Amino acid sequence: MSAAAGCSSDDSADGDGGSSGASLEKITYLTSFGVFGRDSYAYVALEKGYFKDAGFDVEVKPGSGSGENIKSIVAGNAQFTPIDLTGGLIAAGGKDKTTGFTAVAAIQQRTMAAIIALEGSGINSPKDLEGKTITDQPGSVVKTLFPTYAKLANVNDKNVKFQNGKAPELIGMLASGKAQAIGQFVVGKPTVETVAAGKKAVVLPYSDYLQDLYGNVLITSTDYAKANPEKVKKFTGALLKGLADSIDNPEEADKILQKHVKTAKPGGAAAELTLMGPYVKSAAAGIPVGALDAERVARSIAILQGSGQVLPGLTPEQVINFDLTPKA
Numbered sequence: 001m002s003a004a005a006g007c008s009s010d011d012s013a014d015g016d017g018g019s020s021g022a023s024l025e026k027i028t029y030l031t032s033f034g035v036f037g038r039d040s041y042a043y044v045a046l047e048k049g050y051f052k053d054a055g056f057d058v059e060v061k062p063g064s065g066s067g068e069n070i071k072s073i074v075a076g077n078a079q080f081t082p083i084d085l086t087g088g089l090i091a092a093g094g095k096d097k098t099t100g101f102t103a104v105a106a107i108q109q110r111t112m113a114a115i116i117a118l119e120g121s122g123i124n125s126p127k128d129l130e131g132k133t134i135t136d137q138p139g140s141v142v143k144t145l146f147p148t149y150a151k152l153a154n155v156n157d158k159n160v161k162f163q164n165g166k167a168p169e170l171i172g173m174l175a176s177g178k179a180q181a182i183g184q185f186v187v188g189k190p191t192v193e194t195v196a197a198g199k200k201a202v203v204l205p206y207s208d209y210l211q212d213l214y215g216n217v218l219i220t221s222t223d224y225a226k227a228n229p230e231k232v233k234k235f236t237g238a239l240l241k242g243l244a245d246s247i248d249n250p251e252e253a254d255k256i257l258q259k260h261v262k263t264a265k266p267g268g269a270a271a272e273l274t275l276m277g278p279y280v281k282s283a284a285a286g287i288p289v290g291a292l293d294a295e296r297v298a299r300s301i302a303i304l305q306g307s308g309q310v311l312p313g314l315t316p317e318q319v320i321n322f323d324l325t326p327k328a
Helices: 041-047 066-075 085-093 141-152 167-176 186-195 222-227 229-248 250-260 268-280 294-306
Strands: 025-030 056-061 081-084 101-106 113-118 133-136 161-164 181-185 201-205 216-221
Touching (some): 025 229, 041 056, 041 229, 041 250, 056 229, 066 081, 066 085, 066 216, 085 101, 085 141, 085 294, 101 222, 101 229, 113 141, 113 167, 113 186, 133 141, 141 181, 141 294, 167 181, 186 201, 216 222, 216 229, 222 229, 229 250, 229 268, 250 268
Parallel strands (some): 025 056, 133 161, 133 181
Antiparallel strands (some): 101 216, 113 201
């Protein structure tokens, strides 16, 4: 699937930036993965002129998941993209250390990682996963975190098998019975039920047991952040404005996504954004959209170190530029 790209509409009123077309900085932004409704907030910021008002001519392109998106940022092929923070911590602190990127805002305050099965499969709780096989793409956050999730959910992970599947095919495999359960985000529930032709989805969110883990975060390259701190803040502000609008008005975001992505199905984005809302806006009062808390990130690192996925020595500041993030 491909995404339409380009500047925001010329009908958009000039904002505080007051930028003229000649002075706009060209930016490539990658979605987290493909052009699902959960990423429609970037198109909302584009359509409403938020990027233009902040001084940017933004091209939105489909991303390929956290690992590939990090590579694109480090290589300079894109300037901003969301990645799963857990994946980012493992990339920065695991055996094969990756450097050159930094997070500047949270997209979701809690991880949206989940395991999804269909009603009637015999899977209704985490304990029911024992003796079953979960299908997921290699290196996924769901698979990577499963031993830790299983321990907290009182599941014997040795009795659960994983088999590899390609990300775009997972939902189809579940619907056809080729997979007993799949790794997925919680917002994938409406799509699963649509493809499964009326069968109800059973969702097991990791956040029920791993409450300190953030979901996606916005990253840029370490060099770009150091050289352009004010530009990073302006871009982040524009994107988060689009995110807040999308959560407040999912139906509007749905229509905007359909305008920019011709393959988008009506209602799909609205359904995903409605489910994503509680993950973006924290239940804790006073925490703004996009905020990141160093103590929570430190606890996340400790969880990953306890499961052996992050080596000792990683600090939150090595992955997040707290001078540029909204304050928790």
